[in-house]
Structures are given as C-alpha cells and as structure tokens.
Amino acid sequence: MVNGVRNEISAGVSAGIPAYDRECGQLFAMEGLIAAAIMITAAYLALGTVIPHTNADMHVSEMQLKQIGDDILYMMDLPDGNGGKGYLESVVYNASPNRGPVANSQACAAFNATFMNYLRMSTGATINLDTLRYSAAIYCVDDSGEVIRLPFANFGDNPCRNPSVCCARYVAAEDWGLIGQSSSDTVVRLEVMIWRD
Amino acid sequence: MRSKTKISDDNAEWILLMGFVVSFAIIFLAILLNLSVAAGQTPSDSVTEFPKSQIRDIRAELTDAAVKSESESDFEAKLDAIRKLALARDNAVVEANLTYVGYADAEYGYAELTVHYNNGVTEYDGTYLLPKKL
Amino acid sequence: MIKDDSGLISLDFIVGFTVFLAAFIVVISMLPGVYVNIQSSSADSGRDMTAYRTGVILAEDSGISLNGIPWEQQPPMRPENIVRFGLAVSKETPNILSPEKTERFFNVPAYFNLTADEYRGKLMFGERPRSFNISFKEDGKETLYIGDRVPDGMYGFSKRYVKVKGAGRLVVPAENLTRDGVNIKLPEGADEYICGNTTSFILSYANLSDRSVPPAYRIDPKTERAFIVIGGINTVLGAQDGISSAVIGSVELLKDGDPITAADYDYGVKGSAYSSYPSYPPYICKVDGVPVENGTEIPIKDADVLEFVLFPNAMYFPNPDSKLEILFEMRYTCITDGEYRFIQGETDYGYDSPYLVPPHLTDGVLEVCIW
Structure with a gap:
C-alpha cells in the first residue's frame, strides 16, 4: 500500500520534479553501507595487528642459554690469582696440535669434565634437569692467514637439530702451532654450541 | 514550499567524504602498526643482539696481551689473530692501538690502549690507561 | 521538498541502518579478543625479563647508596640509604662477588632484616608485585636464599655463574715475628718480671691500592675483610719455660697514628657500622678457632x-697515603733471668710481603626465580 502510494506520487510528479528527489533515499543506504565498510575494515586491521606480540617466548630460552654459556666461559678464563693463567689457557695450551694427540685428548677430557661440572651446578632452589649439552671447537689462524676450525670436546649429539646458541671466548694460546707450521704466542677462539636435549 | 536553490542536494557528501578520510587514516595507522610488529624487537632479542660478552672479552684479551707481551710485534701478532677471527666468526671489525704514552704520574707509568669493535649493529670505542708501577 | 508525514520509514533508510547495525555488532564482538592477547604475552616475557634484569643487577653491579659509603656498610636502622643492591666487587669486575655484600644481602648473619617489599624496591622490580626467590651457592658452602619457595609451575628464571673473592690473608709463622736476644733480669726480690712490648701490623693504603693490581685481586680494607694469621705460637713462646704467661693485653687500631675510638664509627647516627658485633672496634680475635x-x-x-679478622670500614684510609696500624700490646711474665725471644715488632701488610696469601676466587652460582 505504501509502495503503491509512493510510486503513484513519484510517477505522477516525476515529470515535474528534479532528479535528485528521486535519489535522495539512496544516500541513506550508501551512507549505511560505507559506514559499515569503514568500521569493519578499521576495526579488523587495528585489532588484528595486536595478536602477533606473543612471539617473545622463543627467544627468552636462547637468551638464557647464551647467558649461561658466556658466563661459564668467562669463569673458566678468569685467573685464580693476580698474574696467573686461567684454566682455559692451560686447556688450550694442551690442545695445540703441535703438542701431540695424547695431550690433545687429555685437554678434551679436562675441558669436558670442567664444562659439564659447570653446566650441572645449581643452588638447589629449583629442580635442575641435566639436559644441557654442548659441542666445542677451536678456531685459529694458520700461517697463511686462513681461519682453521679444529673440533674439540663435546658431550651429546644434536641430530634433531634442537635450537642451539653459540658462545665464544678468545683465549691466549702460548706456543700454539698447527702440525707442520710454525708455533707462536697467539690468540685462538674457543666456540661452544649449547642446546637443550 | 521549496526553498532550495541548489541544483543538487549534496548534504551527505560531507559525511561520506569525512568517512572516507577517517577510514583511510585508520587503515594507514593500522598498517603502520602491523609492520612495526614484524620489524619490532622483543626484549630478549635486544639482549641477545647487544654484544656485551664479546666487547668485554675483546677488552680483557687485549688488555692481557698489552700487559703480558714483551714487544710491539708480539702485541701486533695477537691483535692480528683477533682481527681475523673476529671478522671470520663474529662478523665484527676489531681494531686496537697501543701506545706507550709519555704520560706518567708519581707512581705509575701508563700505556694507552684504544679498542674499537663494530659488528654492524653496535659500535664500541673505548680507551683504557694501563698503569704500570714505576 | 515533498512532505512525507505518513510515519513510514523509507526502505533505503531501513537497509542502510540495518547494514550499519550489523557491522556495529561485528565490531563490538571483536573487543574481548584485544585484552586476552596483551595480558598473556607481557606476563610470560615480563617474568623472564625481570629475572634477567635482577640477575644482571646482582651479579654485574656493585650497588648504589645515598651517601658515598658502600651500601653494605650502612647502619641497619637506615635501610633507606640503600638505593639499589649489587653484589659485585666493583663495576669493573662483573661476575666477581664480594662476600661482605653477599652476607648483607642474604641477611646471614642477620643485619638489615628487610621486608620483601623493600627487596623489591631495591631490586627494581617495578610496579607489578612479583614473588621472588634469589638463591646463591658457593662451592663448599651452604645455599643462601631469600624469598618464597619456588612453585612447581611457570616462573621466570635466570642463572649466573660467579666467582667469590676470598679475603687476603697474612699468614706469618710466629718465629718470623720474634726478635732475639732480649735480656731479662729479675729485679731484686721479685718473683717475676712483666715485660711489655708491642707487635703491630701496618696496612699502607699507598701499597694496597696499587692500581696495577686488578680490582679482582686487590686488598681493600675499606670494603673487605683482612686476615692476619699467626701460627705456631706455642713452639716459640710455649717452648721457653721461663715465660710463665704471655698475653695480648689490648688490641688497638691506629689511623695515621691516632687511635680509633667509638665516635669514629658513628656516621652521625647511633650504632656502629658493623653493630652485629656488639662491641667496638669491629674486629674479631680467635685463638685456636675460639673467639675471644x-x-x-x-x-x-x-x-x-691466632687469627685476627679486621672488618671493613669506609673511614679507614682518609688520605691516599694513610696507614692503618693494628697494635697488639703484649705482656710477658718471666720468672727467671735469661735471654728470651719475644714476639714483637712491626710487620708490613702489603703485596710484597712474603707472608701474604693474596685474594683467590671461588666458584659460585646465583639463581633468580620470579613468578
């Protein structure tokens, strides 16, 4: 009934009324549609971007491992008394290839024992699961200026590629030389990869 | 009585235009927010990224080398090894300079060691006076 | 304008309004999702980062106090003088802890007796009230801890490996302190003759604050304990039968020649800096392990x-060339004539002394749990 009245009116006066009168109702509809589109788009984008902040967690574990590894290497490198040599210096001295394989394996065993002892140290306030494993390597510079990697001690394998962190320490190496090359007092870099089993 | 003299009724155009402007502004800010999260850093990222232990290690090693080495060439050899290792393994540029300065006070003679470390994200310059009892 | 007062809403308006309402409802329904995400993310990483920051504050910093005196030497009734805790020997020696600071922080022996809130404020925990447990174990000693028991669930964790700086000791065999050939003649008619002399140990700040010794191995009586151990006294004094008794009558501390009195120990407030030991001056003598x-x-x-422990005090060396003298007034009671060897004389407490056992470092581990 209403439609019929309107149509009749509009049909009756369409000839004499300007075009905008016939379209004035469309503006309401358009307004509504546009307002709806604006609100939904803005709200979706604004609210949807807050969610990804939760990925802080996976890096905290790496940060803790790196802190532990750096601390342990620093402790092993501190001399016990003024002017003394740190423990790492004596380990690296024996790990020099020109010292012979016997001394090298002794150095590996000594480093392994000390490092695992440190990893297992705990105050007892929390339950300390013995899940930390490591793999160490020594990087040195040879006569031609190349950086050479020498595998060193390790405890445990990482076949499933658990995320590991790399901690390193420069150690003064006395009378260090690769096989067949000259020996000198130099600096080597001891790198340890640590992961949770 | 019709009082309008304009040809078209464009009252709603303002609302629509303002609506468009506001929505574009909100969309732009939201995109910025979105991108900043992808480029953002969590606190643990910042901690891992700052080379605190590397800088302390380089400083301790060079100080030891400066105090213990008997000659300039000795120190230079050690510095060269550190330079190559740092560049190859740590992607960092390390430079150091040791001068036995004429600076001395009543009890100590001083050597001056300058250390430079740059791993592309963090740059560090430090100057240390190493005292030696006269 | 066509006047439409039939009370009927136009169809276009209804469509527009309906779409608007539907969109509005969708937007409102998105609101609860905002707060869920924000809360959980900051809680987890917040705990771990608080634990990390606390670990750094304790292990790598030496603490801040309001009046220039080290925070562990503040009077116990003035905890507000402590701005921030820190266990490291100094800022240049991270991860090397000072035993004095560790004792004061873990309140063993009881000194400051701070509440949990005061600990939180001085460890920069922030506005969020978090429970904490900070524990420390040195090799060969018991675990020290403050805080609540660690829960079984999630907690933020930080583990720092540290070294504890042991005190410097002067270990002197008693023979090396004796001077030979003291002739004693009993006066006429007397049964015994009491001979008095002094034994002293001199700590010279110019020698001890040697800058070429790294702070990790430096002896600093202003901030750490100093030990003097005299061994084998009975082989020197006890073997001489003519000595019926030998005592240390009194112990005096002389700062640049002037005796240190109780007034020197007050920082303007009642109570001395180390008032856990009831009497002044703050030192302890132990004979064969038994405190006197x-x-x-x-x-x-x-x-x-004989073991003598001198406790630190910030006022010991006011000038760079100050000397602190530990003076033992000795009294020997001799019952026969003869030539005696008495313990007496001055001994230097310095790096070049052959009797000095310099500070050494012991392993330790510090764990921080926050939940």
Missing part, C-alpha cells in the same frame, strides 16, 4: 693459631 671477647686479655702462650 673484644676488650679482654688474650692468652697466647700455648695457642697454636
């Missing part, structure tokens, strides 16, 4: 080991 009360005589004739 300060101010009483110390019989040493048959003692094997």
Whole structure:
C-alpha cells in the first residue's frame, strides 16, 4: 500500500520534479553501507595487528642459554690469582696440535669434565634437569692467514637439530702451532654450541 | 514550499567524504602498526643482539696481551689473530692501538690502549690507561 | 521538498541502518579478543625479563647508596640509604662477588632484616608485585636464599655463574715475628718480671691500592675483610719455660697514628657500622678457632693459631697515603733471668710481603626465580 502510494506520487510528479528527489533515499543506504565498510575494515586491521606480540617466548630460552654459556666461559678464563693463567689457557695450551694427540685428548677430557661440572651446578632452589649439552671447537689462524676450525670436546649429539646458541671466548694460546707450521704466542677462539636435549 | 536553490542536494557528501578520510587514516595507522610488529624487537632479542660478552672479552684479551707481551710485534701478532677471527666468526671489525704514552704520574707509568669493535649493529670505542708501577 | 508525514520509514533508510547495525555488532564482538592477547604475552616475557634484569643487577653491579659509603656498610636502622643492591666487587669486575655484600644481602648473619617489599624496591622490580626467590651457592658452602619457595609451575628464571673473592690473608709463622736476644733480669726480690712490648701490623693504603693490581685481586680494607694469621705460637713462646704467661693485653687500631675510638664509627647516627658485633672496634680475635671477647686479655702462650679478622670500614684510609696500624700490646711474665725471644715488632701488610696469601676466587652460582 505504501509502495503503491509512493510510486503513484513519484510517477505522477516525476515529470515535474528534479532528479535528485528521486535519489535522495539512496544516500541513506550508501551512507549505511560505507559506514559499515569503514568500521569493519578499521576495526579488523587495528585489532588484528595486536595478536602477533606473543612471539617473545622463543627467544627468552636462547637468551638464557647464551647467558649461561658466556658466563661459564668467562669463569673458566678468569685467573685464580693476580698474574696467573686461567684454566682455559692451560686447556688450550694442551690442545695445540703441535703438542701431540695424547695431550690433545687429555685437554678434551679436562675441558669436558670442567664444562659439564659447570653446566650441572645449581643452588638447589629449583629442580635442575641435566639436559644441557654442548659441542666445542677451536678456531685459529694458520700461517697463511686462513681461519682453521679444529673440533674439540663435546658431550651429546644434536641430530634433531634442537635450537642451539653459540658462545665464544678468545683465549691466549702460548706456543700454539698447527702440525707442520710454525708455533707462536697467539690468540685462538674457543666456540661452544649449547642446546637443550 | 521549496526553498532550495541548489541544483543538487549534496548534504551527505560531507559525511561520506569525512568517512572516507577517517577510514583511510585508520587503515594507514593500522598498517603502520602491523609492520612495526614484524620489524619490532622483543626484549630478549635486544639482549641477545647487544654484544656485551664479546666487547668485554675483546677488552680483557687485549688488555692481557698489552700487559703480558714483551714487544710491539708480539702485541701486533695477537691483535692480528683477533682481527681475523673476529671478522671470520663474529662478523665484527676489531681494531686496537697501543701506545706507550709519555704520560706518567708519581707512581705509575701508563700505556694507552684504544679498542674499537663494530659488528654492524653496535659500535664500541673505548680507551683504557694501563698503569704500570714505576 | 515533498512532505512525507505518513510515519513510514523509507526502505533505503531501513537497509542502510540495518547494514550499519550489523557491522556495529561485528565490531563490538571483536573487543574481548584485544585484552586476552596483551595480558598473556607481557606476563610470560615480563617474568623472564625481570629475572634477567635482577640477575644482571646482582651479579654485574656493585650497588648504589645515598651517601658515598658502600651500601653494605650502612647502619641497619637506615635501610633507606640503600638505593639499589649489587653484589659485585666493583663495576669493573662483573661476575666477581664480594662476600661482605653477599652476607648483607642474604641477611646471614642477620643485619638489615628487610621486608620483601623493600627487596623489591631495591631490586627494581617495578610496579607489578612479583614473588621472588634469589638463591646463591658457593662451592663448599651452604645455599643462601631469600624469598618464597619456588612453585612447581611457570616462573621466570635466570642463572649466573660467579666467582667469590676470598679475603687476603697474612699468614706469618710466629718465629718470623720474634726478635732475639732480649735480656731479662729479675729485679731484686721479685718473683717475676712483666715485660711489655708491642707487635703491630701496618696496612699502607699507598701499597694496597696499587692500581696495577686488578680490582679482582686487590686488598681493600675499606670494603673487605683482612686476615692476619699467626701460627705456631706455642713452639716459640710455649717452648721457653721461663715465660710463665704471655698475653695480648689490648688490641688497638691506629689511623695515621691516632687511635680509633667509638665516635669514629658513628656516621652521625647511633650504632656502629658493623653493630652485629656488639662491641667496638669491629674486629674479631680467635685463638685456636675460639673467639675471644673484644676488650679482654688474650692468652697466647700455648695457642697454636691466632687469627685476627679486621672488618671493613669506609673511614679507614682518609688520605691516599694513610696507614692503618693494628697494635697488639703484649705482656710477658718471666720468672727467671735469661735471654728470651719475644714476639714483637712491626710487620708490613702489603703485596710484597712474603707472608701474604693474596685474594683467590671461588666458584659460585646465583639463581633468580620470579613468578
């Protein structure tokens, strides 16, 4: 009934009324549609971007491992008394290839024992699961200026590629030389990869 | 009585235009927010990224080398090894300079060691006076 | 304008309004999702980062106080003088802890007796009230801890490996302290003759603050304990039968020649800096491991080991060339004539002394749990 009245009116006066009168109702509809589109788009984008902040967690574990590894290497490198040599210096001295394989394996065993002892140290306030494993390597510079990697001690394998962190320490190496090359007092870099089993 | 003299009724155009402007502004800010999260850093990222232990290690090693080495060439050899290792393994540029300065006070003679470390994200310059009892 | 007062809403308006309402409802329904995400993310990483920051504050910093005196030497009734805790020996020696600071922080022996809130404020925990447990274990000693028991669930964790700086000791065999050939003649008609002399140890700040010794191995009586251990006294004094008794009558501390009195220990407030030890001056003498009360005589004739511990105080060396003298007033009672060897004389407490056992470092681990 209403439609019929309107149509009749509009049909009756369409000839004499300007075009905008016939379209004035469309503006309401358009307004509504546009307002709806604006609100939904803005709200979706604004609210949807807050969610990804939760990925802080996976890096905290790496940060803790790196802190532990750096601390342990620093402790092993501190001399016990003024002017003394740190423990790492004596380990690296024996790990020099020109010292012979016997001394090298002794150095590996000594480093392994000390490092695992440190990893297992705990105050007892929390339950300390013995899940930390490591793999160490020594990087040195040879006569031609190349950086050479020498595998060193390790405890445990990482076949499933658990995320590991790399901690390193420069150690003064006395009378260090690769096989067949000259020996000198130099600096080597001891790198340890640590992961949770 | 019709009082309008304009040809078209464009009252709603303002609302629509303002609506468009506001929505574009909100969309732009939201995109910025979105991108900043992808480029953002969590606190643990910042901690891992700052080379605190590397800088302390380089400083301790060079100080030891400066105090213990008997000659300039000795120190230079050690510095060269550190330079190559740092560049190859740590992607960092390390430079150091040791001068036995004429600076001395009543009890100590001083050597001056300058250390430079740059791993592309963090740059560090430090100057240390190493005292030696006269 | 066509006047439409039939009370009927136009169809276009209804469509527009309906779409608007539907969109509005969708937007409102998205609101609860905002707060869920924000809360959980900051809680987890917040705990771990608080634990990390606390670990750094304790292990790598030496603490801040309001008046220039180290925070562990503040009077116990003035905890507000402590701005921030820190256990490291100094800022240049991270991960090397000072035993004095560790004792004061873990309140063993009881000194500051701070509440949990005061700990939180001085460890920069922030506005969020978090429970904490900070524990420390040095190799060969018991675990020290403050805080609540660690829960079984999630907690933020930080583990720092540290070294504890042991105190410097002067270990002197008693023979090296004796001067030979003291002739004693008993006066006429007397049964015994009491001979008095002094034994002293001199700490010279110019020698001890040697800058070429790294701070990790430096002896600093202003901030750490100093030990003097005299061994084998009974082989020197006890073996001489003519000495019926040998005592240390009194112990005095002389700062640049002037005796240190109780007034020197007050920082303008009642109570001395180390008032956990009831009497002044703050030192402890132990004969064969048994502490002797300060101010009483110390019989040493048959003692094997005399251990003297000088506790730190920030006012000991006011000038760069100050000297601190530890003076033992000795009294020997001789019952026969003869030539005696008495313990007496001045000994230097310095790096070049052959008797000095320099500070050494012991392993330790510090764990921080926050939940």
